[in-house]
Amino acid sequence: MITTALLVLGGLFLPGLSPSASAAEDLASKEELYTGKEYREAFQNPQDDPSRPNVLLIGDSISNAYTVDVRKKLHGQADVFRIPGNGKNSAYGLANLNKWLSMKPGKWDVIHFNWGLWDLCYRNPESKVQGYRDKVHGTITATPEEFRSNLEKIVARLKKTDATLIWCTITPVPEGEAGRKLGDDLKYNRIAEEIMRANDIQINDLHAHALLALPEIKIKEGDVHFTKEGSRYLAGKVASEIAQVISKKKETQP
Numbered sequence: 001m002i003t004t005a006l007l008v009l010g011g012l013f014l015p016g017l018s019p020s021a022s023a024a025e026d027l028a029s030k031e032e033l034y035t036g037k038e039y040r041e042a043f044q045n046p047q048d049d050p051s052r053p054n055v056l057l058i059g060d061s062i063s064n065a066y067t068v069d070v071r072k073k074l075h076g077q078a079d080v081f082r083i084p085g086n087g088k089n090s091a092y093g094l095a096n097l098n099k100w101l102s103m104k105p106g107k108w109d110v111i112h113f114n115w116g117l118w119d120l121c122y123r124n125p126e127s128k129v130q131g132y133r134d135k136v137h138g139t140i141t142a143t144p145e146e147f148r149s150n151l152e153k154i155v156a157r158l159k160k161t162d163a164t165l166i167w168c169t170i171t172p173v174p175e176g177e178a179g180r181k182l183g184d185d186l187k188y189n190r191i192a193e194e195i196m197r198a199n200d201i202q203i204n205d206l207h208a209h210a211l212l213a214l215p216e217i218k219i220k221e222g223d224v225h226f227t228k229e230g231s232r233y234l235a236g237k238v239a240s241e242i243a244q245v246i247s248k249k250k251e252t253q254p
Contacts (some may be wrong), residue, residue, distance in 0.1 A: 041068070042067035043082065045082070046071075046079040046081065052076075052079050053078040053249070054081060055112075056082060056100075056111075057082035057112075058093070059082075059113070060087050060115075061086060061225065065228075065234075067082050070235045074243065087114075089141050089142055090119050090142055090146075091142060092118075093115055094150050094154055094157075101158075108161050109164060110245045111164070112167075112204065113154075113168065115147075117185075117224055118142075119142035120181070122139060122179045122180070123139065124138035127179075134178065135179050135181050144188065144191055152195055155196075166203070166241055166242075167193075167196045167203050168206050168238070170207060171185070171206055171224065172224075173185040173224060174224065189207060202245075204237065204238065217229060217230025218230065
């Protein structure tokens with residue numbers, strides 16, 4: 001049985017994409033997954049095909065939005081899974097990591113992960129903006145020091161899986177974002193890069209890839225999210241990174 005698997009982490013919230021954990025555990029058949037309505041649902045996970053690598057995507061709404069297209073681009077090459085719901089911030093990820101790693105099929109050989117957009121977001125309970133975002137009077141979710149500490153612990157745990165790890169950089173923060181400051185995406189990406197370099201972890205620069213197509217692919221001014229075409233564009237980069245890892249693993253298998 002081939003046990004190669006990939007875990008993709010990273011994400012924000014998109015309306016309508018918050019099924020319960022139990023629902024996400026229900027595995028869809030290949031027919032449902034690739035031809036039916038469920039194919040369009042990011043949280044409908046495939047049955048484990050022993051002949052193919054397994055890919056698990058974990059993350060926020062950015063990864064939620066590109067999951068289905070990654071699944072489609074890797075159809076026939078890998079079974080693409082993802083966590084139930086939103087990966088949120090690094091503290092939430094650290095608290096839930098063991099549970100996510102134990103999801104079916106439970107064996108991950110390649111992990112592609114991301115956090116950051118939630119971490120660097122300022123929130124204020126008095127704010128009237130969606131998500132209580134407020135970069136003027138709000139409190140940051142995770143300071144750079146907290147982000148570093150959480151990410152170091154996450155990496156240490158992920159390394160215990162013996163998986164090939166791929167870090168996905170934080171996508172751009174646009175001008176006018178209500179709860180996020182310009183340049184913080186770069187600051188937090190630098191922190192993450194230091195950790196990944198120190199641990200010999202591959203980096204997928206989705207930030208740079210997104211910049212090549214902005215502003216055309218942004219969903220609206222001041223929003224970190226992307227259009228459907230934009231998410232499909234990001235999916236191409238993610239799927240390409242995963243496919244390269246799968247190819248290299250096949251070359252080294254006896």
